[in-house]
Amino acid sequence: MQTAILKINGMSCSGCAGTVSRVLKNIEGVQSAAVNLDAGNAQVEFDPALTGPDAFKTAIEDAGYDVV
Template identity: 55%
Template sequence: MEKTLNVQGMSCGHCKMSVEGALKNLDGVSAAEVNLDAGNVDVTYDDSKITVDAMKEAIEDQGYDVE
């Protein structure tokens, strides 16, 4: 499955690494690609292992808001 999440507050390379790292550490997420210009992250994941809510929570734990 693929999902694009809109994330508020990302502005730099550190933000990108924080969000991608948090997502990639989750069991079931195979890829995460942040687009700083668009303010979103494309996530490839296995929906039998992880929920969108869990991914949102991981991003919010890094200090960013998910729409």
């Protein structure tokens, strides 16, 4: 397993954080996703043989948020 930390802009409430967490957890190969609204980031533990940061960025941006 590997861990990636993504900086996310556009989250303004716990609902936003829940949405980001849900879309990340729905990606095949993601073991866990912890979204911190105050810090504006997500920590994702994943299997690098199945997925990676590019897939996370696409899923987050498709949900309406920005990855920086």
